[in-house]
Amino acid sequence: SHLSHKVEVEEHKDAVLSCIFYTEKDQQPRIEWKKKGKDVSFVFYGPFEGRATIEGATVTLKKVTQEDAGEYRCEISAPKDSVSLGETNVTLKVLVPPQTPLCEIPSSAVTGSVVQLSCRDQHSIPPATYSWYKDNQPMNPPRHANATYLINSRTGVLEFKSVAKEDTGRYSCLASNGVGLPKMCEAKHMTIGVCVCAFPH
Structure with a gap:
């Protein structure tokens, strides 16, 4: 199943991206967060290193900037389940307060x-x-x-x-x-x- 939602966060604050899913039997599903773009990047490496923390299926990105804005995808796979758990798409919009005009x-x-x-x-x-x-x-x-x-x-x-x-x-x-x-x-x-x-x- 495909779910999608938007998250709006002020620049330099923390963004919380959540992924909702239900498993049948598998208590340890595999959860992967990726940022979509020219090349798909995993959310714990490169620019996110030291800034991303995950709890359950919810990832928190610390001190977001314009570079972090975009589409994120949470992919769930549970080998013990017969159903496909699908993915959640989250659009992150980073808001910037006015500068002196x-x-x-x-x-x-x-x-x-x-x-x-x-x-x-x-x-x-x-x-x-x-x-x-x-x-x-x-x-x-x-x-x-x-x-x-x-x-x-x-x-x-x-x-x-x-x-x-x-x-x-x-x-x-x-x-x-x-x-x-x-x-x-x-x-x-x-x-x-x-x-x-x-x-x-």
């Missing part, structure tokens, strides 16, 4: 121009969502069509359609993904001024 905030812009501020954290799993702050106050995503700015919480882009003097202030962005603590980039000041343009006579 990379924020691009222009220091100045001209009144009436289109201005984009961006915020990105490339390492969080699942991907982070972003919220923007101006002078330490959260900027709510606008609800009406004629709003002066737009916020895309998935891409982290804050766009002003036409900046005004009132948009001058300190901007920062918060990345969160439900794993660990949200992280904020350092606030940067953006000044909006009137264009002092020199036109040739």
